[in-house]
Amino acid sequence: MKRLLAAAIAAIVASGAAAQDDYPNRAITILVPFAPGGVVDLASRTIGEGLSRRLGQEVIVENRAGGSGFIAATAAAQADPDGYTLFMGEAGTLTINPSLFEDTPYDAEADFTTVSTITDTPLILVANKNADFKTFEEFLAAARAEPGRITYSSAGIGTLNHLAPEWMAMEGDLDIQHIPYKGGRPAATAVASGEVDISVVSYSSTKPFIDSGDVVVLATTSAERIDPSPDTPTMQEGGVPNIDTSQWTGLMAPAGTPDSILDMLNSTIAEILAEPEVAKTLTEAGAAPYPSSRADFDAMLDRLRGQFATIIETAGISAQ
Amino acid sequence: MTVVDNLMVGLETALTFQNLIYCLIGVTVGMVVGVLPGIGHLTAISLLLPLTFYAPVTAGLVMLAGIYYGAQYGGSIASIMINMPGTASSAVICLDGYPMTRQGKAGTALIITTIASFVGSCIAILLLIMLSPPLARAALSFHSADYFSMMALGLVAAGTLIQGSKFIGAASVAVGLLLGIVGTDVSSGTMRFTFGAPQLFDGISIVVIAMAFFGVTEVMTSIGRVRDHALNAKVTLRSMMPSRKDLAESRFPILRGSAVGSAVGILPGAGGGSMAAFMAYAVEKRLSRTPEKFGNGAIAGISAPEAANNAAAQSAFIPTLTLGIPGDAIMALILGALLVHGITPGPQVIADSPELFWGLAVSFLVGNFILLILNIPLMGVWVRLLRIPPTYLFPAITLFIAVGVYSVANISFDVFLVAGLGLIAYIMVAFGFEPAPLLLGYVLGPLIEENFRRALLISRGDFMIFVERPISAIFLVLSVLLVIWVVMGSRTPKTETKET
Structure with a gap:
């Protein structure tokens, strides 16, 4: 045995x-x-x-x-x-x-x-074309001037495009309002239609709206500038420290x-x-x-x- | 891009070998399930839905859509031959179709319904092609409040226009709403009725609901159904030649039926084909100089409703593909298929995936041509299908249900869920519950809640947002008008009773 x-x-x-x-x-x-x-x-x-x-x-x-x-x-x-x-x-x-x-x-x-x-x-911060800010600096100023006014869309609670803006709000000392959607596409459409002011979305899924001019790119959440949009500044360059996610x-x-x-x-x-x-x-x-x-x-x-x-x-x- | 450019894109897509094959499979399956009483197109689409996950999205949708409109052609065959509707939307065809068979005019009835189906479909497809792009562009500026009001109109329409008991209709919608609530709440992240089971975090899958309420239930109720109408008429090609008089008598009913059908199909929540067919029948009877002929083999009594249910089957794609709002249970399944392929239904679909939208639109035309060609020489074969013994049919379908459900997410939990829900569904349907409004409630309920709460979140709790936005306000007014119209209509005595 x-x-x-x-x-x-x-x-x-x-x-x-x-x-x-x-x-x-x-x-x-x-x-x-x-x-x-x-x-x-x-x-x-x-x-x-x-x-x-x-x-x-x-x-x-x-x-x-x-x-x-x-x-x-x-x-x-x-x-x-x-x-x-x-x-x-x-x-x-x-x-x-x-x-x-x-x-x-x-x-x-x-x-x-x-x-x-x-x-x-890569993820980018975009704003509706009719928003009263066109650059990341202007956005920060607008958000600080009227806390709680600016709304952002996400693909749902706890998704990356919910947490990334929260991260930005934490590091940049901002007060912005979360509006959850069901999935990334409706979240991107919401910022294009002007239902919300901003959103952190993937560059690829928002490209049609960037090309049509419905949304303006403000910044990227990566630590370095991204290949598909090299002119877009990083959030760190814009004065919000530590942000590095994709x-x-x-x-x-x-x-x-x-x-x-x-x-x-x-x-x-x-x-x-x-x-x-x-x-x-x-x-x-x-x-x-x-x-x-x-x-x-x-x-x-x-x-x-x-x-x-x-x-x-x-x-x-x-x-x- | 102009319409011509778009249609060229559509032609290129629809005429690829792969898409043609899928279209052919779709319309053939549609014809078969349409002809066979007992399994409807909803069952067939639920069964084949998982299969499309392994095909390219356009091919998959071409096939599913083919089943839908193919079944509209097939459905009237059983109505005409054995007085038993193959699909719900062809129930009204029994009224005059079966009397025609008893008068020895089955061939004429079959060819007239085929022509009516074809004309009705083509008119609605043209509408789809013309109307969808501007509608989608407009819809890009829709907000949550607008979507809420639009879907509220849909639910009101579903509730008020329902045939049969309004109470049971409303109860069916309510049960659907409850089933739709299961899962993670979009607005708060709260888990509802998931009992800690990760399999339920995303809610009960639409495939599970559809299989339980349409697959399992259809099989179980069909087993108990007695077939008392013997099939005795023979259909020959010669008997199908319509006379000049038949054609002349059905020309305007077909056009009117197409108009009614197209309009009803666009309305979200109006229940698609069957509603349209009944409305077209009522219109013809009202307009006819010989209303007493209706019910005794009036040719207008089959041509108008048949054109209407086919037109509705096509125009129902307009709100589905441009707004992402399903008009009926089938469209909800089509939306499910899109979602599984990673395409979020909505106004961006036409712009993002032009080959999908235009390919689908052109494939509708192709499919209808195939059906026309398929039907005339093969009518005898379809009629013989009515003789397949259910002993082989039903066990096979049950097996397909189990395999189909498992293959969606590779989770055996879903198979047990279908079995359990299917049993409950069977009991509910036996007590008169309506599965179609239930599925509509299941799909629209969570969407309505999500958009309602989001609209209020954005307005910071101000309910005025629903009337301040003009689009939303229009839909709310329409909902109110619809309710008033139905309430007034039920109070005044019916015109028919006055005349007799």
Whole structure:
């Protein structure tokens, strides 16, 4: 009996080691917390296709939408840490949910380990064309002159385009009024129609309204000026310190996944993101390829988690 | 861009091989489910909705739309042949269609309804092409208050124009509202009736509701339904040749029916085809010099309502695609399909995705041509479809329901939800609840609440915002007028009873 047990353990250990050596020897699944369509899904499919091409194994992209990403994230957190289940995270599931919800069924920090960031979509502050300010400085002056007058639209409570303006309000000592919408498109249309004064939206989704002149671009929330609109100043340049956020996606693995697998995936992803075809597909959807080291990704997650916790607490936001 | 440029974009899109195939599949499926009493187009669209998630958005919508208007063609066949409407909107065709069959004029009735369907559809499609772009441009300046008032008019219309018991209609809408409330509240972030289950954070999916209330329920009620009308008439090509007199007698009813249908279809919440068909029938009867013929095989009694329900099926796309407000349950499903593809329905759709909008519009024309061509030589085949034994049909549909629901989000929770809700739905429908107003309440309820609260948030609690904005004020006045008209109408005795 003892011998049998020892043999069994030896076999398991050996198969574990073997699995690591010849990884991947079967299909890999990427769990996606959103429905098909949209940047997170596109990032997953593009990177999945690239991994499949380079690793010679099928990569299945599985959309398990809903529940603020709880469903997909929980399934990924509970999966075996063997590299065969991965999770496409973004700001909401990895950095906002822990502070937004009193209780989440997964631990964004302890249950996951980083693989690589994948895409980056810059966010910009836009104003309706009839607003009485045309630049970021004028906006700040107007907001300070009449606290509470200026309204901004968001894609919903606790979304990035709710928290980014709150962050700006906190750092810039402003009082602006939140008007939630259901999704990014109606939020962008609201600022174009003049129902609200301003909004922080992705550059790509607002481009039609920028081109038609219905909205004016005031600033970007990134730390540096952005490629699609190099003349737009950053909020930091405009005198509101620390603001540095964008809509990013990043691949995660369940905590405990061997480092050798994670490092291999990280370098393969960097190669995939460097392919011109891949870059073209992503850029057309408004997302820039965004390779990073695992250490940089870890540091970014730490910084954003702390930052969003402060914003959510200061602004008194909750989703219960 | 001019209309011609736009139509060229539409032609290029609609005539790709892929879109043509999807269009053909759509209209054929539509014909089949239209012909078969027991499964309606709502069931078919709910069933095929998940399938479209794996197709490009335009192709998917071309197919779903094809099912819708295809079923309007098919629906009248069962009405004419066995006095059992294939779809709700062709119920009125039974009144004069079946008498024509008993007089040996089934062939004539079938060809006249096919022609009426085609003309009605084409007129409404032209309206869609002309009216949508300016409407969408105007709608870009709509605010939450305007949307609220517009949808309030829709709900009032749905509530007052409903056939049958007003109480049950209102109760059905109310249950729909309650189902729609489940999920995260947009204005406050509060979770409502989610019981801590993340699967319910985003509310109950429209696919789940549609499958439960239209799929499961239809199958269960159809099993218990007795088919007492034997199918005995044979339809030959020769019997379908309409006489000159038949054509002359249906020319103006078809045009009037198209006008009534187009107008009713645009009104959000008016329930689409069946409302339009009944109104067109009433108009013809009122205008006719021989009203006593109605009910005994009057040709105007089939041509006008048939043109009307097809026109309404097409013009219902106008508010759906330009404002993002669904006119009826089907349009709500079409909106659901758009949302799944990452397209938020609204005035920006035409500008953002011209190939989608114009491709769809042109595909409607293509689809109607296919239906016309499909129908004349194949009428005998459609009629024979009425003989498929339900023993094979219903288990297959039940399986499709389970697979379809699971494939939306890959969550087995949804399958159990459909099973549970389906059982409740069956009991409700057995007691006379109306699933269509329920679905409308489910879709419009949360939208109305969201826009109402947002309008007040922006006005800082001032209710005057609803009358100060001219667009909003117009819709509120229309709602009030509609209520007054219905109340006055029910007080004065009906003209028909006076004449007899």
